[in-house]
Amino acid sequence: MVNQYNSTIETLEKLRLESIAGGGEKKNDVQHRHGKLTARERLGLLLDDGSFEEFDILKTSRGGALGDERNYPGDGVITGHGTIDGREVFVFSQDFTVIGGSLGEAHAQKICKVMDLAVKVGAPIIGLSDSGGARIQEGVDALAAYGEIFHRNVRASGVIPQISCIMGPCAGGAVYSPAITDFVFMVQESSYMFVTGPSVVKTVTHQDITSEDLGGAQVHSKKSGVAHFTTPNDILSMREIQRLISYLPSSNRHRAPMLDLRDPADRIDPTLDYLIPANPKQTYDMNVLIFSILDGAEFMEVQPGFARNIICGFGRLGGQTVGLVANQPAVLAGVLDIDASVKAGRFVRFCDTFNIPLITLVDVPGFMPGPDQEYGGIIRHGAKLLYAFTEATVPRISVIVRKAYGGAYLVMNSKHIHCDVNYAWPTAEIAVMGPKGAAEVIHRKEIQSADDPEAMLNKKMLDYRRTFVNPFLAAQRGYIDDVIFPRDTRHRLIRTLQILEGKNTKGPERKHGNIPL
């Protein structure tokens, strides 16, 4: 009896060790030589010490799937759950040392199992991708397996935060699972994502291009906007995921954790009274305001390298997570273009889905004019941001610090699309259009017939600026709830968040709206 017991324990130990060994030492060394950690090392860094509990360590690849009878223990992915700063998360980490981390039937079943549990329990799912994609030998079953993951990504969207970290190759349709998730991290120089790789590009378009130039972290963080965060190495990507998790609720049923950074709610910043330059054409850095008002000057910017004319990210006010959307006058004068609209629209929807209050800091001259933007569909892309803000039922607070013109004023969380509380600084310019455009339209004849048309234009611009370009007309109408002293912004925002705590808005019954995609 004792012997039998011992042998069972030994068998279990042996099987577990086989699975833990993955592709073996040699392949681990290759992984390290490429500047990458192994799948288990990554989980070790991501999760609290000793918190990882593995599922399906004994699950093997489908027998015969690889054209031989080998059963690969673990099937190239490590799955389970653990904690980050004491909060439960579900994880999967693809193991490139086992059949290139390729996705076969058993591999996908393991991922689906943790995704299903994460949704049931209400905890984030974090996927660390390092995979050659669909396991070629498993043919259509591998494609079917991807489909099961996509299906779950969509079902989980808006229920639990989904985070992807691309830590190796990610090609073909495989990119669409990360693309559906809420946030995509990429590791610089060791990860890439594309629908078709360089060799297919060469065949179809006769263009020579490297993997890095086609779908590296630089490309996706600056040009395409696919990646939300990039990090120089595996270690820092795990740290950044931990940081992101600290801002997020575990699910749409939970509140984001409060974190007291011991920054007084009534702290004022007199330097803000001088932030806006006297010359309206002069730029300034919106980050100064952001870092000034947030608790402990801590801000996690999302997509910092993409559409830099708008800033999106997470911070805290009075300990509470807020989603911040701010025009950046230092880049393209803070204009709204296609990329900025899409970037901010998706961010707003994430915050709304997960009950994170939205703060808008407005300095926007308008939408970007021109054929490029019109042909690219600025109308429907701009409409996404309009739709996202209008649809959002979380507490919404706006501060207009300088320009707020025309349609862009309306879109940027104005009172008219039911923002809860709207503030303006005394430097705010709220009008249908800027002084030059307005003067040229309404005084065209007078300007053209003047002895000195330029002098007349300047006079009319000045008149217009004095009469219309201020926050007081909007405040008189009640479209602005208060014109506040810039130095008090932090305090006013925190107080307003407190009163909006109990906000409850329910729209009419419907399956879902039809956002202009």
Ligand code: HXC
């Ligand atoms: C089976 C695979 C594999 C795959 C890699 N391997 N990708 N096995 N299916 N998709 C195996 C290799 O045979 C090799 O096995 C081991 O993994 C390591 O791969 P290497 O090629 O030696 O590594 P490296 O030189 O670093 O190159 C990595 C790579 C390359 C760039 C990922 O392996 C590659 O191009 N793989 C194919 C990628 C691909 O086209 N996948 C299909 C994408 S389409 P051994 O035994 O030698 O160690 C797709 C469709 C999804 O995924 C659709 C969803 C709807």
